[in-house]
Amino acid sequence: MAMIAGTIYGVVLNDREQHRRLAAAFLEPPYKAPPQKPVLYIKSRNCLTTSGGEVMLSPDLTQVEAAATLGLLIGRDAHRVTMETALAHVAGACLALDITEPHDSYYRPSVRQRCRDGFLPLGGLADFTPALLDGDIETRVNDIAVHSWSPRRLVRDAARLMADISVFMTLAAGDLLLIGLPFDAPRIAAGDHVAVCAGRLPHLSARFRAEIAA
């Protein structure tokens, strides 16, 4: 998929409600302390697929979690940017459906939980407007509204996230930053159809199918 030429970075544990629920667990082993920096992951290029396509679920997966979020396309290298200047480095936005194998541990997850083929359908790119960060992201499954959340729920908003990440690494032009995931994302099974919309961004949809064993 040529649409994103750079690296796709995402962040977990960036949902205030999730932090409230996990506050006690953060103090227990194996974590022992709440996260200090953004908790980041990478979606490898094999995950990329365009809206309107199919996501194949292999026989070992009965359900996946499908979290709708915003992707910010970086337009200029962001290195040690401040919260005030961060969003000036964003050149576009799109909807993303970040699919994972459900997992409870945030300690040392396996890359295959997040990075199977087709595990990141992306909607079309459009202009970035700050209003997107204030709006709602709605998910419909089989044409029924099942989930809605807003980036207003983020622990670190997009600007703070870019500032806190770019302290130690460059978000490069062409990279895509997924700004956070709702902790209560819907579970999806083979046969389901998922549609996501937010403001004026191009809609995203994906059909989930069972992969025939190789």
Next chain:
Amino acid sequence: MKRARIFHKGAVTWAALVDNDRALRLPSGEILALTQAHWLAPVTPGATIFALGLNYADHVKELGFKTKEPPLVFLKGPNTLTGHLGETVRPADGNQMHPECELVAIVGKPARHVSAAEAMNHVGGYTVACDYAIREYLENYYRPNLAVKNRDATTPLGPWVVDAAEIADPQKLRLRTMVNGKMVQEGSTADMVLDIAGIIAYLSETMTLLPGDMIMTGTPPGIHFCSPGDQVVCEIEEVGRLVNTLVAETGP
């Protein structure tokens, strides 16, 4: 054949090693002495970079871990790469920054549902990585977290790619790291917990590996904390000798 990716006369190009690895031949036919080369990390742009943690039994013991089952695989961005003879910043508070010499297998053909028996047919070449880690920055979420393993230019790579056909047995190569001429890491790729074929089989069960994707196969024992000014050399027999210099952090 060995191939290097260099910056030359305003452009990025791949060049072949010639004259017993003493010179480079550019696509134009021009010959360049190695001393004239401006080395870049030999990576295909867009490649996924996989890395194995805890993949040498002795290193696992040294860090106090139990061997992981399934394998610990994490991903890295291209911002981490820098070429042979490059510089890496050693942060002022990074007192526990240590080099990790790793054999890198580069995917040569697409791989999906590939068995371990077939896996080596999908390797196109090999190179050397020095994957620095900074232990102060470890957090217990999504380990190893990106602040440890995804900092800019903290993964020297190179100097070149050796064709897979030229390495008789990639699981029988000595590797070592020298800091200012003193050996701080030593091992053999024979001691990998999961060998290259096993890694490719494991990854390709759920992901399509594409040509150019790189698999950093883990590091042998030896933890040595480095300082600014240190010259760090990672060397793997038959593959290459990768040189990097640590520099102090400068102000913004």
